[in-house]
Amino acid sequence: MSIPKQEFELDPSIIYLNHASISPWPKRTKEAVRQFAEENCRVGATHYPRWQQKERELREQFKEVLNAPSSDDIALVKNTSEALSFVAYGLDWKTGDNIVTSSEEFPSNRIPWESLSTKGVELRQAAIHTDNPEQALFQHVDNHTRLITVSSVQYASGRRMNLEQIGEFCRKQSVLFCVDAIQSLGALQSDVQRWQADYVMADGHKWLLGPEGLGVFYSTPDARDRLSLSQYGWHMVENAGDYDNPAWEIAKSARRFECGSPNMLGIHALSASLSLLLEVGLESIEKRVLDNTHYLIEAILAAPDLTLLSPVYPAQRSGIVTFKPVNADTQALFQTLRRQNIICAHRGGGIRFSPHFYTQKEALERAMEAVRQFQALN
Numbered sequence: 001m002s003i004p005k006q007e008f009e010l011d012p013s014i015i016y017l018n019h020a021s022i023s024p025w026p027k028r029t030k031e032a033v034r035q036f037a038e039e040n041c042r043v044g045a046t047h048y049p050r051w052q053q054k055e056r057e058l059r060e061q062f063k064e065v066l067n068a069p070s071s072d073d074i075a076l077v078k079n080t081s082e083a084l085s086f087v088a089y090g091l092d093w094k095t096g097d098n099i100v101t102s103s104e105e106f107p108s109n110r111i112p113w114e115s116l117s118t119k120g121v122e123l124r125q126a127a128i129h130t131d132n133p134e135q136a137l138f139q140h141v142d143n144h145t146r147l148i149t150v151s152s153v154q155y156a157s158g159r160r161m162n163l164e165q166i167g168e169f170c171r172k173q174s175v176l177f178c179v180d181a182i183q184s185l186g187a188l189q190s191d192v193q194r195w196q197a198d199y200v201m202a203d204g205h206k207w208l209l210g211p212e213g214l215g216v217f218y219s220t221p222d223a224r225d226r227l228s229l230s231q232y233g234w235h236m237v238e239n240a241g242d243y244d245n246p247a248w249e250i251a252k253s254a255r256r257f258e259c260g261s262p263n264m265l266g267i268h269a270l271s272a273s274l275s276l277l278l279e280v281g282l283e284s285i286e287k288r289v290l291d292n293t294h295y296l297i298e299a300i301l302a303a304p305d306l307t308l309l310s311p312v313y314p315a316q317r318s319g320i321v322t323f324k325p326v327n328a329d330t331q332a333l334f335q336t337l338r339r340q341n342i343i344c345a346h347r348g349g350g351i352r353f354s355p356h357f358y359t360q361k362e363a364l365e366r367a368m369e370a371v372r373q374f375q376a377l378n
């Protein structure tokens with residue numbers, strides 16, 4: 001695969017290993033925003049139908065990225081947390097129901113479910129730090145389990161879950177299946193149909209290389225019919241735009257989750273970012289991402305003074321590699337890397353590296369050399 005290097009304009013003094021937080025934009029995304037701003041200044045919304053066309057294009061792009069059956073299953077939302085809350089506050093809970101998740105979830109996939117305790121709903125958190133994290137989840141399921149919700153990839157450890165296996169289990173047990181895909185979408189291939197997922201959500205600013213504040217919420221027709229709505233407005237009805245007609249009904253499509261005016265600026269930006277990912281190809285991207293992970297894991301395992309916190313087992317690997325020094329202070333290592341413009345994160349008690357497909361091997365070598373130098377001095 002040839003990397004479209006002209007698309008990445010990162011300051012050469014920076015080594016950016018933080019795509020699991022917020023990613024730099026490709027050049028075409030900057031251009032899309034610049035052009036949209038210019039058009040707004042010069043002619044306002046004169047060409048609004050063209051903007052709506054861009055919105056439709058983005059839904060089609062998400063359909064492809066997720067392998068969704070239809071773009072009608074795609075809602076454009078504010079962020080992952082909003083979509084998770086739509087599910088948490090849309091389902092008709094009964095006292096005594098429970099939800100099963102993992103103990104490694106980012107707060108967005110824990111807090112909405114925990115907040116349901118006021119309705120007598122229990123959140124069960126399975127310890128998944130094992131060779132078989134899926135089985136660990138299944139052990140917590142009983143006759144009162146209504147939903148399993150997991151991240152496709154855990155934000156701190158980078159543990160990748162076998163979503164197909166979980167989806168299969170959920171189907172057999174008549175349990176709903178919800179996937180927070182923010183840490184894999186754009187890095188690893190997705191297939192909501194093979195996962196048999198009912199709800200899948202993600203935001204655009206991590207591996208999808210877009211701006212913050214625009215995310216995707218996939219739902220199957222049956223699964224979305226099970227959600228009561230909490231936000232209403234002109235845009236979420238079947239006849240949106242027919243303003244003089246007092247009669248309305250909720251849109252059949254996932255647009256029902258979009259109550260008002262769309263985030264057109266974000267739509268232009270994210271559509272540009274997705275066009276790059278789709279041009280490069282999601283299969284090639286996944287391969288490059290996992291090659292980078294392989295390089296980092298080998299380098300960490302070869303260093304006796306470093307402990308790998310991410311899984312070694314290939315099926316559980318993702319774009320995230322987290323490690324810590326055996327004896328030295330992790331925060332001190334993090335600060336040292338930051339001073340050297342190696343942009344990464346301090347998560348789960350370790351240093352989290354998250355390079356993307358376009359990250360060069362040389363950048364990884366330099367980052368690992370900086371870690372070795374720190375270790376030599378501490």
Ligand SMILES: Cc1ncc(COP(=O)(O)O)c(C=O)c1O
Nearest residue numbers: 079080081106108151155182203
């Ligand atoms: C697994 C996971 N879910 C959700 C989020 C937050 O998503 P949002 O800001 O789109 O709600 C993050 C951010 O780091 C995350 O890692």
